[in-house]
């Protein structure tokens with residue numbers, strides 16, 4: 439695939455206190471474009487949350503799990519995962535909500551950003567739909583006094599205000615680069631892995647003992663069509679014994695329905711569309727001890 443000479447691509451991390459809207463922003467940005475990649479961690483050190491494809495560039499959104507935890511944040515130093523991640527990204531988007539005044543938590547994180555001189559820094563004022571114009575203006579002013587930002591963007595991920603603006607502002611700050619991920623790469627494999635993980639998690643909720651090890655999930659198909667706001671997921675949930683099948687399905691299928699609902703709630707933000715989820719429960723006798731079955735189940 440050819441790209442224009444000033445095509446830009448690189449890594450971006452959103453940081454900020456818990457609840458300021460980082461995940462919602464990530465989902466809104468990733469969901470808005472055709473090519474979606476999953477948040478399957480590439481390594482334990484760096485988790486790719488999503489890839490945003492624009493005509494003039496590509497944003498690879500990188501997660502910083504440690505930054506989400508106030509206890510880590512208020513600790514003496516950021517944990518090493520965050521250190522490593524933020525040390526490598528091209529741009530850090532510092533998020534503060536429009537509907538709360540800047541507090542010590544925000545200031546603390548802002549100060550930490552000094553440790554990452556390589557990254558360009560952008561301030562993002564989130565949730566402007568939830569604040570008055572005057573409050574937004576006040577917040578922009580307050581944020582601008584924190585440091586010399588490359589850009590300050592007010593937006594609302596929920597109301598989809600200024601999402602394109604923030605994407606282009608971020609892309610402008612990335613290095614000129616070929617595409618890091620081909621846009622036609624829908625990363626089916628990664629998406630499949632993540633989706634099966636969600637289903638397994640949902641199936642395990644509330645069950646005890648040996649069942650956890652007896653569960654495996656495979657994905658037959660993920661059907662995503664441009665002309666439809668619905669993604670179809672066809673999954674199989676393998677157990678080892680008939681009795682386990684009963685546990686998973688529950689009385690009149692009630693438990694399986696709940697599993698499906700929990701899993702869908704996780705998958706939908708990932709794919710940015712509604713999800714039709716079919717889970718078929720199957721028995722693969724003693725699959726854990728059978729190398730052939732293990733292979734088939736992706737182990």
Ligand SMILES: Nc1nc2c(ncn2[C@@H]2O[C@H](COP(=O)(O)OP(=O)(O)OP(=O)(O)O)[C@@H](O)[C@H]2O)c(=O)[nH]1
Pocket residue numbers: 454455456457458459460461462463506564565566567568593594595596597
């Ligand atoms: N009104 C409004 N609410 C928002 C917006 N973005 C996020 N929220 C809400 O704010 C809450 C927190 O959003 P998250 O995206 O989970 O925040 P986060 O920063 O990722 O939080 P952590 O995962 O805890 O770090 C949720 O209830 C969102 O629905 C927005 O643009 N407008």
